[in-house]
Amino acid sequence: MFHYDGPRNKQPQAPCWFCLSNVDAEKHLVVSVGNSCYAAMPKGPLTNEHVMILSIGHIQSQVSAPVAVRDEIEKFKSAFTLMANKTGKALVTFERNFRTQHLQVQMVAIDKASTRALKGAFMNSAALAGFELVTIGHDEHLSDLVNEGCPYFVAELPDGSKLFTRSMKGFPLQFGREVLASAPILDCEEKIDWKKCVLEKEKEIELVNKLKEAFKPFDFTAEDDSD
Numbered sequence: 001m002f003h004y005d006g007p008r009n010k011q012p013q014a015p016c017w018f019c020l021s022n023v024d025a026e027k028h029l030v031v032s033v034g035n036s037c038y039a040a041m042p043k044g045p046l047t048n049e050h051v052m053i054l055s056i057g058h059i060q061s062q063v064s065a066p067v068a069v070r071d072e073i074e075k076f077k078s079a080f081t082l083m084a085n086k087t088g089k090a091l092v093t094f095e096r097n098f099r100t101q102h103l104q105v106q107m108v109a110i111d112k113a114s115t116r117a118l119k120g121a122f123m124n125s126a127a128l129a130g131f132e133l134v135t136i137g138h139d140e141h142l143s144d145l146v147n148e149g150c151p152y153f154v155a156e157l158p159d160g161s162k163l164f165t166r167s168m169k170g171f172p173l174q175f176g177r178e179v180l181a182s183a184p185i186l187d188c189e190e191k192i193d194w195k196k197c198v199l200e201k202e203k204e205i206e207l208v209n210k211l212k213e214a215f216k217p218f219d220f221t222a223e224d225d226s227d
C-alpha cells in the first residue's frame with residue numbers, strides 16, 4: 001500500500017474530511033477509487049458533472065504529492081476529458097492550495113462554445129480581485145514554480161494552457177467557482193458559494209449514481225481489478 005509522509009503531509013490534528021480512511025468521510029459522494037487518488041462529487045456541485053480528484057491519503061497539494069499521485073491525477077483528468085468530449089463539452093480543472101489541507105483538484109465540464117471566453121473570464125476576475133494570473137507553458141511544471149508548502153492557485157484550460165498565481169493576498173477562496181459560474185461560462189452565479197447550493201443527501205446519491213454510470217466507459221481504475 002502506498003505511504004508517504006513528507007514534512008508537509010503530516011496528519012492533521014482534527015479528522016480530515018477528505019482522507020478516504022476517515023470513517024466520517026462522506027463516502028456516498030465517491031465516484032471512483034484508484035490506487036492513490038479517488039474521484040468524488042463535491043458538496044454543492046456547480047453542475048451535475050462536477051467532480052474533484054483527491055489523494056486517498058493525507059497529502060497537502062499536487063506540489064507536495066509524489067509522482068504516483070500526480071500521474072493518477074493526470075489519468076483521471078484524461079478520463080474525465082474524454083467523458084466531457086462525449087457530450088460535446090470541454091474540461092476545466094483548478095486547484096487552490098491556500099487555506100486547504102488536503103489535495104483536491106476540481107474538474108468541471110463546460111460547453112465548448114464557452115471555452116473562448118474562459119481565459120478572459122479568469123484574467124478579468126483576477127484583475128478585479130487585485131492579483132495577476134500568469135500563463136505557464138506546457139513544459140513548465142508546478143514544482144518548478146513553487147516550493148512545497150507554498151500556497152498557489154492553478155487552473156488548466158481545455159487547450160492545455162495553465163493559469164497560475166502564488167500571490168494569495170486577498171485571494172477570494174471561491175475564485176475558481178466564481179469564474180466558472182459567471183455569465184459567459186456556466187451562468188449559475190447563485191452557486192458561487194458551495195454552502196448555498198448543498199443538495200439533499202438523496203439528490204447527491206442520485207447524481208453520484210449518474211456520474212458513476214457516465215464514467216464507467218472511461219474508468220481506468222476498473223482495469224486494475226484482478227477478478
Ligand SMILES: [Zn+2]
Pocket residue numbers: 016017018019057058059101102
Ligand atoms: Zn486528509
